Amino acid sequence: MAVHRGRGVAAIEYPTGMNQNGDPSQAWIKVKPDGRVDVFSGTADIGNGAKTIQSQIVAETIGVPYDWVTFDNSNTDSSPVCTGTFASRATFVAGKAVLKAAEEVRHKLLEIAGLEMEASADDLEVVDGEVMVKGSPTEKLSVADVAGAATYGHGQLITGTGAQLKPYAEILDPETGVVSSPPHSAISYAACAAEVEVDDETGNVRVLKLIQAYDVGKAINPALVEGQIQGGAIMGLGLAVLENAYPYYPSVEHRGYGFGSYYSPGMEDLPELETIIIENPSADGPYGAKGIGEMANNAQPAAIAAAVHDAAGVWITELPITPELVLKALEAKAEPRREGKLVAFDDEISVNTVGAGISWMP
Amino acid sequence: MNITLNGVSRQISSPPLTPLLRVLRNELNVVSAKAGCEAGGCGACTVLVDGRPQRSCLTAVGSLNGAAVTTLEGLGTSENLSAVQQAFVHHYAAQCGFCTPGMVVAATAYLDAGGSDDKEAIQEALGGHVCRCTGYLKIVNAIAAAATQSEFDLTITAEEPNVVVKTGGR
Ligand code: FES
Ligand code: FES
Numbered sequence: 001m002a003v004h005r006g007r008g009v010a011a012i013e014y015p016t017g018m019n020q021n022g023d024p025s026q027a028w029i030k031v032k033p034d035g036r037v038d039v040f041s042g043t044a045d046i047g048n049g050a051k052t053i054q055s056q057i058v059a060e061t062i063g064v065p066y067d068w069v070t071f072d073n074s075n076t077d078s079s080p081v082c083t084g085t086f087a088s089r090a091t092f093v094a095g096k097a098v099l100k101a102a103e104e105v106r107h108k109l110l111e112i113a114g115l116e117m118e119a120s121a122d123d124l125e126v127v128d129g130e131v132m133v134k135g136s137p138t139e140k141l142s143v144a145d146v147a148g149a150a151t152y153g154h155g156q157l158i159t160g161t162g163a164q165l166k167p168y169a170e171i172l173d174p175e176t177g178v179v180s181s182p183p184h185s186a187i188s189y190a191a192c193a194a195e196v197e198v199d200d201e202t203g204n205v206r207v208l209k210l211i212q213a214y215d216v217g218k219a220i221n222p223a224l225v226e227g228q229i230q231g232g233a234i235m236g237l238g239l240a241v242l243e244n245a246y247p248y249y250p251s252v253e254h255r256g257y258g259f260g261s262y263y264s265p266g267m268e269d270l271p272e273l274e275t276i277i278i279e280n281p282s283a284d285g286p287y288g289a290k291g292i293g294e295m296a297n298n299a300q301p302a303a304i305a306a307a308v309h310d311a312a313g314v315w316i317t318e319l320p321i322t323p324e325l326v327l328k329a330l331e332a333k334a335e336p337r338r339e340g341k342l343v344a345f346d347d348e349i350s351v352n353t354v355g356a357g358i359s360w361m362p
Numbered sequence: 363m364n365i366t367l368n369g370v371s372r373q374i375s376s377p378p379l380t381p382l383l384r385v386l387r388n389e390l391n392v393v394s395a396k397a398g399c400e401a402g403g404c405g406a407c408t409v410l411v412d413g414r415p416q417r418s419c420l421t422a423v424g425s426l427n428g429a430a431v432t433t434l435e436g437l438g439t440s441e442n443l444s445a446v447q448q449a450f451v452h453h454y455a456a457q458c459g460f461c462t463p464g465m466v467v468a469a470t471a472y473l474d475a476g477g478s479d480d481k482e483a484i485q486e487a488l489g490g491h492v493c494r495c496t497g498y499l500k501i502v503n504a505i506a507a508a509a510t511q512s513e514f515d516l517t518i519t520a521e522e523p524n525v526v527v528k529t530g531g532r
Binding site for chain 1: 488
């Protein structure tokens with residue numbers, strides 16, 4: 001009886017947004033007379049950082065400090081439509097909608113600034129809250145002054161709207177599945193390598209280390225995306241070895257009855273984590289971003305199952321990989337062959353051969 | 363009956379068997395403690411009772427006459443965050459934030475009791491606190507940092523060890 005170590009790897013690719021079905025997001029932005037920016041977008045922030053990311057996109061695109069931006073998604077009447085936070089789409093689709101709205105705002109801002117500064121809007125740029133003549137940074141006017149002039153001098157509101165939609169695609173040929181428009185261009189790629197320890201006496205699997213490499217397109221907020229990848233890792237660990245809605249099979253009456261019978265990972269299950277963020281930009285996401293929300297917990301179960309095979313020589317094809325499943329698999333594998341008077345363990349499948357490379361015979 | 367909530371004496375009119383969590387949220391309008399499971403299993407409702415961490419969902423308010431209850435609101439203000447709160451900000455130790463009040467309260471109790479920056483000790487002390495978003499690593503790192511440091515730069519986020527960013531592609 002021993003504890004075996006093993007390693008496994010799994011890779012995944014994942015599309016962003018709802019392909020071929022249409023999932024609109026819209027946004028509108030207005031600039032207050034003091035230059036501060038209000039963003040109205042319907043994206044719910046469920047911990048994915050939608051508010052932060054979209055505010056960053058707006059600040060960057062207009063050219064004002066991040067803390068000038070107020071993001072309001074509190075009211076479904078005042079915010080335009082956003083299909084929602086799902087399908088890893090909040091940054092990729094809704095982020096693109098606010099980006100377009102912010103571009104319109106910058107355009108309008110430069111027009112008014114052009115009137116104020118007697119310059120062509122094309123010759124102006126916005127840098128850190130100030131409008132300046134390109135190449136001549138001493139000639140400048142603060143965004144606050146431009147917004148004030150728009151309000152009180154020109155009788156205008158600096159505002160912009162933006163919308164993003166992948167239109168509904170017709171199926172052209174049901175045989176081949178060819179559709180009338182191509183899918184979103186943002187496919188994210190990732191891989192996870194797992195190191196585990198399998199106790200062949202108890203069947204217990206302990207995940208020691210997860211190394212993850214995620215192609216996020218562009219890490220608009222590295223700290224947030226790190227958190228998403230690390231959180232996904234632990235959720236994937238839970239799916240792999242712990243979480244089960246029906247822990248007390250065989251019949252449905254024995255399903256879990258509450259929080260205490262659902263084993264989600266705790267702090268003590270935390271393995272060593274290594275995160276590699278790869279920026280391989282998408283063609284049409286905001287600043288090249290892709291979405292990785294949902295894929296973040298998909299590669300780990302497969303990598304962990306492969307690591308269990310590497311460690312103990314058994315493939316577990318059901319999740320979660322409970323001690324019971326491991327022990328049953330080991331038992332089935334260790335079933336001896338009878339050759340006349342001889343009782344033999346099969347070389348290839350015997351757990352006793354793992355690592356040692358020799359078969360055990362009585 | 364009375365409790366001292368975050369230093370202020372408050373009169374309670376809820377029946378004595380009402381969970382403290384419900385009293386805080388519904389009667390006293392103090393909402394940092396979260397109702398995660400209301401069965402003692404997640405830690406999101408953790409508050410300090412006379413300095414010790416306690417699950418407010420399982421604590422009958424009638425057992426607390428005269429006790430001092432501290433919630434997240436009692437640890438610091440947004441202008442004057444406690445060391446643990448600053449560490450959580452600096453290490454970006456939250457995603458949705460639902461578990462965060464319980465984590466911060468429990469971490470405060472752990473450190474007040476002399477807890478060290480030893481990661482395994484932190485994992486054991488906060489083992490009963492569930493977080494579904496962060497993967498715990500940044501939370502553990504934040505608490506370890508708060509064990510040895512009381513001021514954090516809130517304008518930047520801590521560099522995580524074991525994170526590599528690679529820019530490439532087309
Ligand atoms: S709500 Fe009290 S422990 Fe979950
Ligand atoms: S940050 Fe969401 S549960 Fe911990």
